[in-house]
Amino acid sequence: xxxxxxxxxxxxxxxxxxxxxxxxxxxxxxxxxxxxxxxxxxxxxxxxxxxxxxxxxxxxxxxxxxxxxxxxxxxxxxxxxxxxxxxxxxxxxxxxxxxxxxxxxxxxxxxxxxxxxxxxxxxxxxxxxxxxxxxxxxxxxxxxxxxxxxxxxxxxxxxxxxxxxxxxxxxxxxxxxxxxxxxxxxxxxxxxxxxxxxxxxxxxxxxxxxxxxxxxxxxxxxxxxxxxxxxxxxxxxxxxxxxxxxxxxxxxxxxxxxxxxxxxxxxxxxxxxxxxxxxxxxxxxxxxxxxxxxxxxxxxxxxxxxxxxxxxxxxxxxxxxxxxxxxxxxxxxxxxxxxxxxxxxxxxxxxxxxxxxxxxxxxxxxxxxxxxxxxxxxxxxxxxxxxxxxxxxxxxxxxxxxxxxxxxxxxxxxxxxxxxxxxxxxxxxxxx
Amino acid sequence: xxxxxxxxxxxxxxxxxxxxxxxxxxxxxxxxxxxxxxxxxxxxxxxxxxxxxxxxxxxxxxxxxxxxxxxxxxxxxxxxxxxxxxxxxxxxxxxxxxxxxxxxxxxxxxxxxxxxxxxxxxxxxxxxxxxxxxxxxxxxxxxxxxxxxxxxxxxxxxxxxxxxxxxxxxxxxxxxxxxxxxxxxxxxxxxxxxxxxxxxxxxxxxxxxxxxxxxxxxxxxxxxxxxxxxxxxxxxxxxxxxxxxx
Numbered sequence: 275x276x277x278x279x280x281x282x283x284x285x286x287x288x289x290x291x292x293x294x295x296x297x298x299x300x301x302x303x304x305x306x307x308x309x310x311x312x313x314x315x316x317x318x319x320x321x322x323x324x325x326x327x328x329x330x331x332x333x334x335x336x337x338x339x340x341x342x343x344x345x346x347x348x349x350x351x352x353x354x355x356x357x358x359x360x361x362x363x364x365x366x367x368x369x370x371x372x373x374x375x376x377x378x379x380x381x382x383x384x385x386x387x388x389x390x391x392x393x394x395x396x397x398x399x400x401x402x403x404x405x406x407x408x409x410x411x412x413x414x415x416x417x418x419x420x421x422x423x424x425x426x427x428x429x430x431x432x433x434x435x436x437x438x439x440x441x442x443x444x445x446x447x448x449x450x451x452x453x454x455x456x457x458x459x460x461x462x463x464x465x466x467x468x469x470x471x472x473x474x475x476x477x478x479x480x481x482x483x484x485x486x487x488x489x490x491x492x493x494x495x496x497x498x499x500x501x502x503x504x505x506x507x508x509x510x511x512x513x514x515x516x517x518x519x520x521x522x523x524x525x526x527x528x529x530x531x532x533x534x535x536x537x538x539x540x541x542x543x544x545x546x547x548x549x550x551x552x553x554x555x556x557x558x559x560x561x562x563x564x565x566x567x568x569x570x571x572x573x574x575x576x577x578x579x580x581x582x583x584x585x586x587x588x589x590x591x592x593x594x595x596x597x598x599x600x601x602x603x604x605x606x607x608x609x610x611x612x613x614x615x616x617x618x619x620x621x622x623x624x625x626x627x628x629x630x631x632x633x634x635x636x637x638x639x640x641x642x643x644x645x646x647x648x649x650x651x652x653x654x655x656x657x658x659x660x661x662x663x664x665x666x667x668x669x670x671x672x673x674x675x676x677x678x679x680x681x682x683x684x685x686x687x688x689x690x691x692x693x694x695x696x697x698x699x700x701x702x703x704x705x706x
Numbered sequence: 707x708x709x710x711x712x713x714x715x716x717x718x719x720x721x722x723x724x725x726x727x728x729x730x731x732x733x734x735x736x737x738x739x740x741x742x743x744x745x746x747x748x749x750x751x752x753x754x755x756x757x758x759x760x761x762x763x764x765x766x767x768x769x770x771x772x773x774x775x776x777x778x779x780x781x782x783x784x785x786x787x788x789x790x791x792x793x794x795x796x797x798x799x800x801x802x803x804x805x806x807x808x809x810x811x812x813x814x815x816x817x818x819x820x821x822x823x824x825x826x827x828x829x830x831x832x833x834x835x836x837x838x839x840x841x842x843x844x845x846x847x848x849x850x851x852x853x854x855x856x857x858x859x860x861x862x863x864x865x866x867x868x869x870x871x872x873x874x875x876x877x878x879x880x881x882x883x884x885x886x887x888x889x890x891x892x893x894x895x896x897x898x899x900x901x902x903x904x905x906x907x908x909x910x911x912x913x914x915x916x917x918x919x920x921x922x923x924x925x926x927x928x929x930x931x932x933x934x935x936x937x938x939x940x941x942x943x944x945x946x947x948x949x950x951x952x
Contacts, residue, residue, distance in 0.1 A: 299858050300839035303819045304780045310908045311736045311776060314755060337907040344910060371909065378913070404912055411915040418921040432924070443934065463926060485926055497930045512913050525932045532932065543916055551917035575935075587919040597919040624920035633921055664923045680928040697929050 302331040302338075309341060318349035336366040340375065347379050350473030355379045370400035374409055381412060382472070384426070390416050407548045414589060417626045429466040434676070434701030436461060436487075441495050443684075445693050459489040459496075461701070467503075477507040494528035494568045515543040530566030533575075535559050549589045557581040574609035585620070593626040610645030611654065631666040647688055656686040676701040731758040732796040732805075733777035737908050740771025740787070765791045767814065779805035780821030786844075789814020794828070811852075815844040820859070828866060832884035835862045841876070855881035855896055863890045 309324030325342035332338055339362035346355035359376045366372060377392030389412065396409040437458050444455040464484045471478035483501035502522045509515045521537040541555040559579040563572040583601035590596060599620040607613050622635040636659075643654040664678040682695040735742070735757040742753035745764040751757070753765070759775055765785060767773055773785045778798050785791050792810040799805070806824040809816075818827065818841055825836040829845040832852035839859040845852045854863050856876040863882055864873040872889025874882050880893040 300819055303782060303840070304821065306907050307736055307774065307776055307782050307819075308780075310910075311734065313910055314736070337909065340909065341907065348913075371912070374912065408912050408914045411917065415915055415918050418918060432927075434927075438929075461926065463924070465924070485931055487930060495934075497932055497934075499931055501931075512911075515916055523931075527932065527934065532934075545914060545916055548914045549917060551919075553919070585919060587917050589917050595918065595920045622920040622922065624922075626921075631921060633923060635920070635922065662928050664927060666923070676923060676927055678923065678927045682929075691935075695929075699927060701927055 298331050302328050302335075305331065306338065306341070309345070313341070313345055313348070318345050321345040322349055322351070334365060336362050336369065336372070339365055340369075340372055343372075343379075344375055347375060347382070350475075352379050352382045356383065368399070370396050370402055370405045373400075374405050377409065377412060381416075386416055404548070411548060411589065414593060414595065414626075417593060418595070418624065418631070426470075426472075427466070427468050428705065429464070430703055430705040432461070432463040432465070432701055432703045434461050434699055435459070436697055436699040438695070438697045440693055440695040441489065441492050443693050443695065445690050457489045457492045457495075459487045461485070461487045461699070475509050479503075479505050481505075496528055497532075498526040498529075500524045513545040517541040517543070528566070528568050530568065531564045532566065532569065532572065533561060533563045535561045551587045553585040553587065555581070555583055555585075557583075575607045575612045577605065577607040577613070579603070579605040579607075583618075595624050597622045611643060611647045613644040614641045614654075615644075616641035629668040631664075631668070633662070633664045633666075635662045636660065650688055652687055654686060654688050654691060656684055656691060658685075659683040672705045674701075674703040674705075676703065730760065731778075732761055732793060732798065732807075733759040733775045733781075735759065735773055736776045736782075737774040738772060741768040742766065742771050742773045742785075743768075759793060761793050761796045763793050765789075765793075777805065777807070777821060779803050779807070781805070781807065781825060782819040782821070783809065784817040786815030786817075789816065791816060811843055811845050813845055813847050815842070817842050829884075831866055831886050831888075832890070833864045833866050836860075837862060837875075850886045852884045853881060854884070854890075857898055865889055 305324045305328035309321045309328060312318075312321040312324060322342065322345045325338055325345055329335065329338040329342050339358055343355045343359035343362055346358055356376065356379045359372055359379060362372045363369065363376065373392045373396055377389045377396070380389035380392065393409040393413050393416075396405055397413065400406050400409070435458065437456075439456045441457045442455050463486070465481070466483070467479055467481040469477060469479045481503040483499070483503070485497065485499040485501070487497045489496055500523070504520045505517060507515060507517045517540070519537075519539040519541070521535070521539075523533075523535040523537065525532045525534070537557060537559045539555060539557045541553060543551060543553050545551045557580060561576060561579055563575040565571065565573050581601050581603040583599060585597050585599035588596045597620070601618040601620070602616070603618065604615045605613055616639055618637055618639040620635065620637040622633070624631065624633045639658040639660070641656045641658070646652060647654050660680065660682050662678070662680040664676050667675045669675065676699070678699045678701065680697045684691060684693050686692045735753050735755055737755065738753055743766045744751045744753050744757065744759070745766065746760060753773060759765070765773060765775070767785050767787055767789045769787055771787050775783045775785070777783070777796070780803060783791065790812040792812065793807075794810050795806065795808040797806040802822075804822040804824065808826045808828060810828045812830065816827065818825070818836065820836040820839050823837075827834045827843050829843065829852040830847075831845070831850060832854065834841070834843060834854055837860040840857040841859070841861045842855045842857065843852065854861060854876060856878055858878055861876045862873060863876060863884060865884055865888065867887060870887055870889055874890040874893055876882055876893050879895055879898050881896045882890040882893050884890045
């Protein structure tokens with residue numbers, strides 16, 4: 275910082291000597307006004323040009339330095355923005371707005387500890403409530419580990435054990451008593467993401483995930499999944515984010531190909547206030563199911579599936595978050611008895627306290643199927659309740675331990691689909 | 707000969723890089739606070755950022771309102787509350803970004819940063835020609851009096867009525883007042899820092915982080931990432947005939 279700030283000062287003091295003294299104030303005002311105008315118009319590169327002129331004319335002006343740093347940050351020139359903002363902070367030590375923008379730039383550069391430090395200082399000392407709220411928002415994002423994609427490349431490994439009370443989704447009251455349905459399994463997963471494009475307005479990433487489970491008894495139900503993902507984000511204006519995701523999934527159960535899915539998902543996120551945001555999404559899946567020894571009529575499920583939903587996210591203080599969601603979904607499988615139209619309501623809450631995190635989610639999914647199921651005279655109608663809870667402990671920055679529990683109650687008018695399932699797990703996650 | 711001269715002047719005038727001889731855009735509203743209106747062709751337009759200002763436009767600011775207009779020659783006019791400004795004339799030449807402009811301040815207060823020479827402000831009692839760069843003009847309609855204070859550069863001040871003689875050249879830190887049918891008063895000093903209190907800088911609004919939903923652990927922490935429904939076994943009715951031994 276020392277050398278870069280010195281060079282920075284040298285360059286701008288040099289510019290200031292080049293301008294005639296009597297016109298300096300006028301030129302400064304014109305440069306600042308034009309810079310503000312360009313900034314408002316979203317022409318950040320041009321704004322950088324004007325604010326550089328302004329800072330050259332008044333090298334000790336904290337506003338010009340802040341505006342230049344802000345414009346560089348919005349133009350995606352994070353390294354330059356950091357140098358400028360550090361210079362601004364030297365001109366105005368303790369200035370909350372400058373510290374906030376430095377936090378934002380550090381966050382964008384993946385320097386999460388530095389960003390956290392700036393935001394915490396603002397929380398502790400800043401009087402401006404808007405700056406405090408915004409800093410709190412970033413602290414929430416940092417504490418909730420939703421920053422992995424901010425780094426150019428991230429990879430994590432997850433391994434753990436699960437107890438599943440109903441691996442094969444057997445009815446609670448089967449017509450014929452089947453064999454064992456409960457089992458324990460080991461799980462291993464690898465998830466990697468590469469952010470290959472990132473600026474203030476645009477981001478793009480690619481990812482690959484591998485999942486493998488190994489049952490102690492029910493080997494036929496071991497799951498392996500390969501998941502390739504591409505995502506592009508575009509923020510046309512400050513309060514609006516759009517994203518387009520594509521996923522290709524290959525799933526194997528018991529070493530046999532079970533399904534392949536092409537999934538396209540456009541998402542729009544709208545921020546109504548610093549604390550409330552909406553997410554609107556549409557998911558279209560092209561699903562293909564394959565027959566196997568275990569799932570001999572699986573291909574009947576092949577077809578499209580769609581979801582259209584809205585989720586409302588609400589931040590409560592800095593470390594708690596609540597969401598409500600509604601989804602309308604429909605499945606257009608080849609076989610009419612697998613086709614359905616459904617509605618789902620969700621509620622979720624998460625809370626952070628130091629290195630501890632808690633998540634609770636609940637949902638209800640109502641599904642009405644189109645045709646009578648073979649062997650039954652009635653059309654199937656299911657109502658699925660899902661309750662999930664995890665407690666996460668983060669002993670180290672890159673290490674997490676999860677204890678999870680999910681309870682599923684699927685109530686159906688057809689007894690063969692009427693089942694309960696309880697899955698408890700203990701996981702270790704390491705992020706590289 | 708005179709006919710030839712007129713033709714040459716006409717042809718030259720046609721090719722001059724003059725883009726605002728007519729009622730084209732002469733500036734933009736770059737910032738505003740409170741309620742600001744623009745009267746154009748007897749229609750009222752509610753001003754907002756980036757609104758184009760045309761020659762002959764009347765700009766009105768209401769109570770506690772303020773508007774900043776950036777003109778094509780880089781002149782900046784900041785209109786204070788309860789003010790009325792009219793762009794009487796604006797002739798712009800893109801060569802050297804110069805303009806011959808006359809603004810009428812019919813009420814209220816104005817701060818001018820002069821972008822190019824040929825900048826004039828008229829009030830019902832005074833006429834000010836800028837030779838410098840930054841100055842204030844205010845007109846009190848009740849007292850029918852104009853005040854002018856120079857922050858930087860020089861401003862020539864006269865009564866609007868040419869029949870009233872006398873003029874003053876104000877320099878940095880000097881102010882004068884002009885009442886109806888009176889020449890400008892002798893310049894007196896003023897405290898620039900106390901008077902020139904408008905912030906030149908506008909700090910953009912903070913960019914809030916997108917509100918994140920609850921932290922949701924990866925799905926497979928709960929259950930396998932496949933939709934594994936119970937099998938739809940195709941059952942075929944079978945009739946078994948049992949023939950019991952007689």
